[in-house]
Amino acid sequence: MASHPPPPAFLRLAAHPLRWRLLTELALSDQRVRDLVALTAEPQNLVSYHLRLLREAGLLATTRSTFDGRDTYYHLHLDRCAQSLTHAAVTLHPALLAPAALAPPPHPLTAPPTATASHTGTLPTPPPTAGTTHAGALPTPPPTATAGDLPAPPPAATPSHAAARSAATSGHADSRVPMDTSPRPTPHSPTRSHAGPRRSFAGSGDVPRAASPQRTRVLFVCTGNSARSPIAEALLRHRSGGRVEVVSAGSHPRSAGLHPHAVRVLRDQYGIDVAASRPRHWDTFADHRFDYVISLCDRARETCPTFPGEPRRAHWSLPEPTDYPGHLRTAAGIDTRIRHLLPLLEEVQP
Known part of the structure; x- marks a missing residue:
């Protein structure tokens, strides 16, 4: 009797209900173990066990928290998941690998290849990102048999679960930002109708434009608003062809302005000029509504x-x-995450 190969390792890993839940949570945001414990309402030792299996299979990366060195953030390699799913499909039948001619059309929020940034020229090819461990483009994945036969999970304990974190208080708006009081319904969040009007704002360094209630609105935040968040702002505006209304801000804006390396990377590698932009405090957008x-x-x-x-x-x-x-x-890693973010922003469109 002929033997049949086992299902691909990714399918065996993802088929477990808790592991699938962890994958879906990490597909949206980096998380700590205690965050995942609270989200899944499962014991910490069980969550840690399944995270270890996913990490050993090459699907997760970890970074030590710069806020609290005792914490570790888990990041899901979405590109590697896509490669594993493609391998599984071809293993089932070669016809499931569609030729390029049959590939789906570009995503609605993705700018066409000839699009230019709102204030720059055509986007060149980004730099290679080999060697990144937490954000950039991923190296060639290991063989899908890396997971192997999965060991039995530890006995489920019943420790108390972490409570959800409450956000900090907000500040005050900056009068420099042009306002628009046109409300926009958001189908995915029906409770928003009581929260007041949406505000329109111009991008960092952009000429203020008329309010567009149809555009999804995104705020990127970091501490100094001098490198990571302005890079994300510029790349999302560029990649979406201006169809996303995006700004960035920080808790302690860098008084010296944007980091010169960030300005140079955006100009030389992506054709985006942000030299005129200035870091902003997030209190500037305290009364603005974002998606x-x-x-x-x-x-x-x-x-x-x-x-x-x-x-x-x-x-x-x-x-x-x-x-x-x-x-x-950092810019290459952010660019990869922006590509993964665009389909989620499409879900917010009315």
Whole structure:
């Protein structure tokens, strides 16, 4: 009797209900173990066990928190998941690997190849990101048999679960930001109708434009608003072709302005000029409504204020770059995350 190969390792890993729940949570945001314990309502030793299996399979990376060195953030390699799913599909039948001619059309929020940034030229190819462990483009994945036969999980204990974190208090708006009082309904968050009007704002360094109630609104935050968050702001505006209304801010804006390495990387590698931009305090947007608020440093995640309208929150645990190669890696990692963010922003569109 002929033997049949086992299912691909990724399918065996993802088929477990708790592991699938962990994957879905990490697909949206980097998380600590205690965050995942609270989200899944499962014992910490069981969550840690399944995280270890996912990490050993090459699907997760970890970074030590820069806010509290005792914490570790887990990050899901979405590109590697896509590669594993493609391998599983081809293993089932070669016809499931569609030729390029049959590939789906570009995502609606993704700018066409000939698009230019709102204030720059055409986007060149980003730099290679080999060697990144937490954000950039991923190296060739290991064979899908790395998971092997899975060991039995530890006995489930019943420790108390972490409570959800409450956000910090918000500040005051800056009068420099042009306002628009046109409300916009948001289907994914029906409770927003009581939160007041949405505000329109111009991007960092952009000429203020008329309010567009149809555009999804995103705020990126970090501490100094001098490197990570302005890079994310510029790349999302560029990649979306201006169809996303995006700004960035920080808890302690850098008085010296944007980091020169961040300005150089955006100009030389992506054709985006942000030299005229200045760091801003997040109190500037205290009364603005956003669809997404995304923190890019661990300290900002802990101190970020609340914003009206119950925006979706996400965290990208990225260490602060110092030298030029570090800024190159950070920008490439952010660019990869922006690509993964665009389909989620499409869900917010009315």
